[in-house]
Amino acid sequence: MWLVLYIHSADIDECSNSSLNNCHMNASCYDTPGSFNCTCDVGFAGDGVVCDDVDECQANISECHRHSVCQNNRGSYSCSCLSGYEGNGFECMGE
Numbered sequence: 001m002w003l004v005l006y007i008h009s010a011d012i013d014e015c016s017n018s019s020l021n022n023c024h025m026n027a028s029c030y031d032t033p034g035s036f037n038c039t040c041d042v043g044f045a046g047d048g049v050v051c052d053d054v055d056e057c058q059a060n061i062s063e064c065h066r067h068s069v070c071q072n073n074r075g076s077y078s079c080s081c082l083s084g085y086e087g088n089g090f091e092c093m094g095e
């Protein structure tokens with residue numbers, strides 16, 4: 001009985017109030033029994049307390065077309081076709 005009461009009464013949802021958790025502003029908080037977890041959002045890397053932008057261009061993990069220029073930004077990246085090519089950056093058609 002004590003154990004049941006403990007499980008149902010001891011945990012607080014640290015994620016419900018940002019003053020109760022130390023997750024980074026670019027991380028998501030997941031409540032767990034007796035604690036909580038922080039996981040960096042997509043596009044960010046780290047331990048959840050510190051999350052840094054992933055430079056997809058530098059890491060060569062962007063999906064930019066080979067005839068485009070990759071431009072890193074916070075949380076994501078953009079691609080723009082080289083001059084002489086047309087498209088959205090992910091698909092660039094030559095003339």
Ligand SMILES: [Ca+2]
Pocket residue numbers: 011012013014031032033034035036
């Ligand atoms: Ca908790």
Ligand SMILES: [Ca+2]
Pocket residue numbers: 043053054055056072073074075076077
């Ligand atoms: Ca980025």
